[in-house]
Amino acid sequence: MAEKVVIIGGGAAGPKTAAKLRRERSDIKIDLYTQEDIISYSACGLPYYIENIIQNSDTLIMRTPEDFKKQNIDVHIKQRCIKVNPDEQTVLIEDLISKNIYEVKYNILVIATGATPIMPKIANINLKNIYTLRTIQDGINIKNKMRTSKKAVLLGGGYISIEVMEALVHNNIQVTLIERNSQILKMFDEDFAQLITDYIIGRNPGQVNILTNEEVVAFMGNEKDEVTTVITASGKEIETDFVILGTGVKPNTDFLEGSGIKLSINNSIKVDKTLKTSKNGIYAVGDCTDNFNLVTNKYTWVPMGSTANKEGRCAAINIAGGNCLFDGILNSTITKYFDLTISIIGISYKEALEHGFQPEFAIVTKRDKAGYMPNNGTMTLKLIADKNTHTILGIQGIGEGEVNQRINAVIPAILSKTKLESFMNLDLPYSPPYSPAIDPVLNAAQIIYQKING
Amino acid sequence: MAEKVVIIGGGAAGPKTAAKLRRERSDIKIDLYTQEDIISYSACGLPYYIENIIQNSDTLIMRTPEDFKKQNIDVHIKQRCIKVNPDEQTVLIEDLISKNIYEVKYNILVIATGATPIMPKIANINLKNIYTLRTIQDGINIKNKMRTSKKAVLLGGGYISIEVMEALVHNNIQVTLIERNSQILKMFDEDFAQLITDYIIGRNPGQVNILTNEEVVAFMGNEKDEVTTVITASGKEIETDFVILGTGVKPNTDFLEGSGIKLSINNSIKVDKTLKTSKNGIYAVGDCTDNFNLVTNKYTWVPMGSTANKEGRCAAINIAGGNCLFDGILNSTITKYFDLTISIIGISYKEALEHGFQPEFAIVTKRDKAGYMPNNGTMTLKLIADKNTHTILGIQGIGEGEVNQRINAVIPAILSKTKLESFMNLDLPYSPPYSPAIDPVLNAAQIIYQKING
Numbered sequence: 001m002a003e004k005v006v007i008i009g010g011g012a013a014g015p016k017t018a019a020k021l022r023r024e025r026s027d028i029k030i031d032l033y034t035q036e037d038i039i040s041y042s043a044c045g046l047p048y049y050i051e052n053i054i055q056n057s058d059t060l061i062m063r064t065p066e067d068f069k070k071q072n073i074d075v076h077i078k079q080r081c082i083k084v085n086p087d088e089q090t091v092l093i094e095d096l097i098s099k100n101i102y103e104v105k106y107n108i109l110v111i112a113t114g115a116t117p118i119m120p121k122i123a124n125i126n127l128k129n130i131y132t133l134r135t136i137q138d139g140i141n142i143k144n145k146m147r148t149s150k151k152a153v154l155l156g157g158g159y160i161s162i163e164v165m166e167a168l169v170h171n172n173i174q175v176t177l178i179e180r181n182s183q184i185l186k187m188f189d190e191d192f193a194q195l196i197t198d199y200i201i202g203r204n205p206g207q208v209n210i211l212t213n214e215e216v217v218a219f220m221g222n223e224k225d226e227v228t229t230v231i232t233a234s235g236k237e238i239e240t241d242f243v244i245l246g247t248g249v250k251p252n253t254d255f256l257e258g259s260g261i262k263l264s265i266n267n268s269i270k271v272d273k274t275l276k277t278s279k280n281g282i283y284a285v286g287d288c289t290d291n292f293n294l295v296t297n298k299y300t301w302v303p304m305g306s307t308a309n310k311e312g313r314c315a316a317i318n319i320a321g322g323n324c325l326f327d328g329i330l331n332s333t334i335t336k337y338f339d340l341t342i343s344i345i346g347i348s349y350k351e352a353l354e355h356g357f358q359p360e361f362a363i364v365t366k367r368d369k370a371g372y373m374p375n376n377g378t379m380t381l382k383l384i385a386d387k388n389t390h391t392i393l394g395i396q397g398i399g400e401g402e403v404n405q406r407i408n409a410v411i412p413a414i415l416s417k418t419k420l421e422s423f424m425n426l427d428l429p430y431s432p433p434y435s436p437a438i439d440p441v442l443n444a445a446q447i448i449y450q451k452i453n454g
Numbered sequence: 455m456a457e458k459v460v461i462i463g464g465g466a467a468g469p470k471t472a473a474k475l476r477r478e479r480s481d482i483k484i485d486l487y488t489q490e491d492i493i494s495y496s497a498c499g500l501p502y503y504i505e506n507i508i509q510n511s512d513t514l515i516m517r518t519p520e521d522f523k524k525q526n527i528d529v530h531i532k533q534r535c536i537k538v539n540p541d542e543q544t545v546l547i548e549d550l551i552s553k554n555i556y557e558v559k560y561n562i563l564v565i566a567t568g569a570t571p572i573m574p575k576i577a578n579i580n581l582k583n584i585y586t587l588r589t590i591q592d593g594i595n596i597k598n599k600m601r602t603s604k605k606a607v608l609l610g611g612g613y614i615s616i617e618v619m620e621a622l623v624h625n626n627i628q629v630t631l632i633e634r635n636s637q638i639l640k641m642f643d644e645d646f647a648q649l650i651t652d653y654i655i656g657r658n659p660g661q662v663n664i665l666t667n668e669e670v671v672a673f674m675g676n677e678k679d680e681v682t683t684v685i686t687a688s689g690k691e692i693e694t695d696f697v698i699l700g701t702g703v704k705p706n707t708d709f710l711e712g713s714g715i716k717l718s719i720n721n722s723i724k725v726d727k728t729l730k731t732s733k734n735g736i737y738a739v740g741d742c743t744d745n746f747n748l749v750t751n752k753y754t755w756v757p758m759g760s761t762a763n764k765e766g767r768c769a770a771i772n773i774a775g776g777n778c779l780f781d782g783i784l785n786s787t788i789t790k791y792f793d794l795t796i797s798i799i800g801i802s803y804k805e806a807l808e809h810g811f812q813p814e815f816a817i818v819t820k821r822d823k824a825g826y827m828p829n830n831g832t833m834t835l836k837l838i839a840d841k842n843t844h845t846i847l848g849i850q851g852i853g854e855g856e857v858n859q860r861i862n863a864v865i866p867a868i869l870s871k872t873k874l875e876s877f878m879n880l881d882l883p884y885s886p887p888y889s890p891a892i893d894p895v896l897n898a899a900q901i902i903y904q905k906i907n908g
Binding site: 307329 | 856887
C-alpha cells in the first residue's frame with residue numbers, strides 16, 4: 001500500500017511541500033486540500049498588482065491545480081479542514097460548496113494553513129469598502145475600488161501598509177495612515193522609523209498623512225453601508241472612500257483545538273528543526289508555525305513567504321526520507337517605498353536591550369559607490385553589536401543606494417557570530433561602480449569596534 | 455622628543471595610513487615621501503575616466519598635499535626612497551628634480567610603495583603609443599590618444615583590460631585583446647570565462663576581437679616611432695593606433711635589497727597580522743605586501759585598493775598604540791563590462807582541486823527578482839563547496855541582474871566556514887522587488903548539498 005501524504009493549505013508552503021516531495025519521491029500519493037479556490041500564489045506580490053506594476057493577477061499564480069495534476073498531485077479546492085484526529089490519522093474536511101463533511105485518512109499530514117488578518121474590534125468594521133489584503137480576490141477588490149476613489153485610510157504601520165501606500169500614492173490616491181504606536185514599522189528603532197516617515201512624507205508633500213499614537217474608534221457609513229468617515233480616539237474625523245486594514249495577522253490554527261498538537265507563541269504550531277509537530281506523523285510548515293530566532297535564542301512568530309518556502313522544501317525532504325534541518329530565522333525583512341529600500345535583519349537596539357544584551361551601535365550615511373562615480377546613491381546603516389561578545393546582533397538599512405548588498409553581507413556574520421574585529425576587515429570586493437574602497441558596512445563595524453575599545 | 459613616522463608611497467595605502475594615524479594621534483610627526491607628483495588618488499577609477507564617465511581626472515584625487523598640510527602631515531612629492539637602513543632607522547631619499555640624495559631619520563617606517571606594471575620582453579616595446587595604466591598621467595595620455603584613434607590592441611585578459619575595453623568600445627574604438635592563456639580572467643573557471651567572453655563579443659559584434667592562446671612577439675612602428683602593427687606568434691599582423699599593456703604588475707620592492715626586510719611571494723613584503731615586517735619598527739601596507747588567503751591558508755599576492763585601504767587603517771591603529779589585526783583576504787574581486795557584473799570570491803573549482811580540496815559545485819541561472827516583477831535581470835552563479843567539510847570555498851557570479859547582493863551573502867560564510875546545511879536555509883530577506891522567495895544563492899547551496907548527500 002502506497003504511503004499517503006495529506007497537505008492542508010494552498011498558499012506558499014503547502015504547494016512547495018507537495019512539489020518538492022513529488023520531485024523526491026514518485027511513489028507517494030499526495031493530496032492537497034485548501035479552503036481557497038486559487039493555490040500556489042504570491043501574496044507578497046499583491047501590492048505590486050494593486051499599484052499596476054503587474055497588470056494581471058494571474059501572473060501571481062505559480063501553479064494551478066491542473067499543473068499539479070500533471071505531477072500526480074491531487075489538489076482539492078474549497079475544502080476546509082475542520083478537525084485533526086492524530087490518534088486515528090484522519091482529518092475532517094468540509095466541502096465549502098456542498099457543506100458536506102467527510103473524513104480523509106493519512107499516513108503523513110502536513111499542516112500549512114497559513115495566517116489570516118486580524119479584524120480589530122472597531123464599531124461598524126463590517127461596512128463595505130473596508131478591506132484586508134491576503135488573497136488574490138482581496139487584491140482585485142482593492143484595485144477595482146482604488147480606480148474610482150480619491151482617498152484611502154490605512155490602518156496599521158507595518159510593511160503591508162507601506163507597500164500598499166506606494167501603490168495608492170502611485171495611483172494618485174490621498175492616503176492617511178493611522179498607527180496606534182508612537183512609530184510606524186515597530187521592528188525598527190525610533191530614529192530609523194522617523195527617517196522612513198520623513199522620506200514618505202517628503203516624497204509626496206500633501207498627499208500622504210501619517211498619524212501615530214492614534215487609534216480608530218469607529219467607522220461611519222452612508223445609506224449604502226459604505227464607509228465614508230474614520231473616527232479616531234483623539235476626535236479626528238477623516239473622510240475616506242475606502243479603508244485597508246493592516247493590523248496584523250494570526251496563524252490559522254483554531255481548527256487544531258482538541259487535537260493535542262502543541263501550540264506555541266501567538267497560537268502558532270510548535271515545530272522542531274525537522275518541521276515535525278508534537279504529534280507523530282504530523283508536520284507543519286509556513287505561516288502557521290513558530291520560528292526559532294537565532295539571535296535571541298527564543299521562539300517567535302514571524303510569518304514570511306521566504307521562510308514558508310524553505311520550510312516546505314525542508315519538510316518534503318524529511319518526509320521523503322532525507323535529512324534537512326531548519327535551524328531558525330534572523331527576522332530578516334526588506335521592502336521598498338518607491339526608490340527607498342527599507343530593511344532590518346536580526347534585532348534592533350531597543351530589542352537588544354530588552355533581551356539583555358549590552359548593545360553598542362554605529363550609524364553611517366555613505367554613498368554606495370566610489371564618490372567620483374555618477375549615479376551614486378546614499379544609504380544610512382545602523383549596525384548593532386554586543387559589547388561583551390563583540391558579535392553582530394542586527395542591522396537596519398535604508399536608502400536609495402544599494403542597501404541590500406550591504407545587508408546581505410551582514411547576515412551570515414550574524415548567523416555565525418563573527419566578531420567585529422574579523423568582520424570590519426572582511427574582504428568585500430571593491431570596484432568603483434560597486435562600492436567605496438572601504439564598504440559602508442565595514443565603516444560601521446569599525447566605528448562600533450572603536451567605540452567598544454574606547 | 456616627538457615620535458616621527460615616515461611613510462614611503464603616495465597611492466592609496468600610504469595616505470590612508472597618514473590620515474588615520476593623525477586622527478588617532480595628534481602628537482606624532484608624520485612625513486610622507488612619494489616619487490609621484492600626485493598623491494592619494496584612485497587608480498581603480500582610471501578606466502572610467504578614460505571612458506569619459508568621469509570627465510575630469512582631478513575627481514580621482516581624494517586629497518592634495520595641501521589638504522594633508524592642514525592636518526599637519528608633510529607630503530614630499532617627487533622624492534623617491536632608494537634605500538632603507540633598519541639598523542640606523544634611516545632611509546635614503548632621492549630628490550627626482552635636483553637629483554640630490556639625503557638621509558631621513560624615522561622612529562617608525564611605513565612602506566607603501568605599491569606595485570608597477572610589468573613590461574613584457576617584446577621587441578620594440580619602447581615605441582610611442584604603447585601604454586601602461588597605473589598613474590593619472592597614464593590615464594590622461596590614453597584618453598588623449600583614444601580621441602584621435604580608431605583601433606587599439608590590449609595585451610593581457612585581466613580585469614584592467616576588461617575595464618579599459620569597456621572604455622574604448624564605448625568610445626567607438628575597434629579593440630583586439632590578446633591573451634597568452636587559453637582564457638581571459640584566469641581566476642575564473644573556464645566555463646565562466648567563456649560566458650564572459652561570449653557576452654563581450656555578443657554585445658558589440660564586429661567591434662571586439664578576443665584572441666586567446668596567442669602571444670605578441672613584436673611591435674612594428676612608423677617613421678615617427680609610433681606603433682602601427684602588432685605581430686603575434688601565430689603570424690597575425692594586427693594594425694593598431696595604440697596598445698595598452700595589461701600584462702600584470704609587480705611589487706615595488708627592489709629598493710629593499712640589502713635591507714634585511716624579509717620578502718615573500720612575488721617579492722612582496724612579508725607582513726604579520728599587525729602589518730609589521732620582519733624588521734623592528736617597520737610596517738608595510740598595500741600593494742607591496744603579501745596577503746594571507748583565508749580559504750587556502752597560504753600566502754598569496756593580490757594587490758587590491760580595498761585591501762590597501764584596510765591595511766593602511768589597521769597599521770595606523772597599531773602604530774598609534776591600538777590593536778588591529780588584519781587576518782587576511784578571500785581573493786574577492788568584482789568588475790563590470792557595461793551591464794554585466796563579473797565577480798569571484800574565494801577559489802574557483804580548478805583552484806580547489808589544485809589546493810587539495812574535494813570540491814563539488816552547482817551552477818544556477820536565475821532571475822534576481824520575483825519572476826512576475828518587471829525589470830528582472832538574470833544571473834549565473836557557480837558555488838563551490840568542499841565535500842568533506844561541507845564548507846563553501848568560493849563563488850563566481852556574472853549577470854545583468856543583482857549579482858553583487860548574492861556574492862556578498864556568501865563572503866562571511868566563507869570566512870566563518872559556515873556549513874552548507876546552515877547556509878542553504880539562511881534567512882536572506884525576501885520581497886518581490888529584491889529576490890525570488892528562495893534566493894538564487896540558496897538554490898545553489900541546496901543543489902550542492904543534495905549532490906554531496908547523494
